[in-house]
Amino acid sequence: MEEVLIKDLFRDPDSYLHRHFHVSGWVRTLRVSKTFGFIELNDGSFFRNLQVVFTDNLPNFEEVAKLPIATALRIEGQLVESPGAKQPWEMQATRIEVEGLSHSDYPLQKKRHSLEYLRTIAHLRPRSNTFSAVFRLRSLAAYAIHRFFQERNFVYVHTPIITGSDCEGAGQMFRVTTLDFPDYPRDEQGAVDFSQDFFGKETNLTVSGQLEAEAFCLAFRKVYTFGPTFRAENSNTPRHAAEFWMVEPEIAFADLYEDMALAEAMLKYILSYCLEQAPEEMEFFSRFIDPGLLPRLEHVINSDFGVVTYTEAIELLKKSGQSFNYPVEWGADLQTEHERYLTEQIFKKPVFVINYPKEIKAFYMRLNDDGRTVAAMDLLVPGVGEIIGGSQREERLPLLEARMKECGLDYKDYWWYLDLRKYGGTKHAGFGLGFERAIMYLTGIANIRDVIPFPRTVKAAEF
RNA sequence: UCCUCGAUAGCUCAACGGUAGAGCACCCGGCUGUUAACCGGGUGGUUGUUGGUUCGAAUCCAACUCGGGGAGCCA
Secondary structure, rough: OOOEEEEEEHHHHHHHOEEEEEEEEEEEEEEOOOOOOEEEOOOOOOOOOEEEEEEOOOOOOHHHHOOOOOOOEEEEEEEEEEEOOOOEEEEEEEEEEEEOOOOOOOOOOOOOHHHHHHHHHOOOOHHOHHHHHHHHHHHHHHHHHHHHHHHOOEEEOOOOOOOOOOOOOOOOOOOEEEOOOOOOEEOOOOOHHHHHHOOOOOOEEEEOOOOHHHHHHHHHHHEEEEEEEOOOOOOOOOOOEEEEEEEEEEEEOOOOOHHHHHHHHHHHHHHHHHHHHHHHHHHHHHHOOOOOHHHHHHHHHHOOOOEHHHHHHHHHHHHHOOOOOOOHHHHHHHOHHHHHHHHHHHHHOOOOEEEHHHHHHOOOOOOOOOOEEEEEEEEEOOOOOEEEEEEEOOOOOHEEEEEEOOOHOOHHHHHHHHHHOOOOOOOOOEEEHHHHHHHHHOOOOOHHOOOOOOOOOEEEEEO
């Protein structure tokens, strides 16, 4: 007998109606009367459940009537029109086989659970409606990203996860070592002797693939990375994780404006793709997680992102009359409250803030002609804040060296990075998209722990 | 790391110095079209941990642990 996926039933019910076939899946809920009952079955292929009707014509009716939630079943039957209001059709079961019994203390109940509670059962939460929707969407969004770049002839680069650059400058790193704790080999000064370590030098988990991506960019013209990234920061917020995924495109012969155009096109592509491919999931988020999500995303797709220079942003914030906890002043970094006000109150849509003072940005960003700002851009979005950070890179060797000196960096740690400027260097630009932050924006989920299958955050790696 | 709020049954919460409760879940029974089904009955607690105040602490105090929100760091 033919095995049918519930997704296929929902997408093309007419070709299955009045036909016999079998489905297999897990009991989401079960309701019984004396001589008949209903099972809502989810087979993992689709967000919605199939309603199965069974009667005491089944030899194992009594057994089926008492099945606990989450039991795995194989059901034979035929698809028929349903008299019920909530579904146009249902399966009339002729045979129900128990594949794997569940237990009555199954922790997921037929009612709404808090996201905090579900986090404590991370191995079971993908079976809940919310997480079923979140993780299917996460998968689609990842595919959308690859499609977007591949369609535009970008080359996908696997930059290393273990890095030997000991000063990438983007925060605390996790050390990678095979040295025995606590009996580290010591050198004459008593310091840890990393020459005896696996790689013969100090190594860490990467905080960014950008520097390596630049090397490939200057060979393949348009490249992107998409992989895990690690920060050992003691961050306790709903927006930070110790392990997260980042997308980092890098384009040659391009300036900051082309970089921004790329970022905007990419984000809109991901949104459109997900709305198109996962309408049920997106509808669910808009109903239960974040009312107003769908209109907002549609608005973003159909409108141009705002662009404002850092200097203009400072003026706008000063003129707003809004009182902030932190003073608004040229030269100081924008605080979260300033960023939120800009994107949520003034622009009410995603906005690029560009040309920041060089003192508050990384060494590799290209110095503007004014000599005091760099060609950097942050994309701020309502509700999430900074979702993308990027820049045009400094391609002029003397200027790059001067900036590194100012920042107290040692040339010899970056010898290969500097070589890129020496041998046919050209203007180029790129950005980093926090993948989870994009998922948060896309779903309305407010905590990054709820868009990562098994999240790693400070003091939390249970699963 | 800092500020702030919280932790009571499996889950969501009530009780705010004087015998610890409800809804849901679970168990038993009823119900011929249910939709977080419904109706009746039942089981279920060292009130996060440790210490203190008090005749008496879920309730007041302290520390710790864990969680929420805000800040810093950033993606």
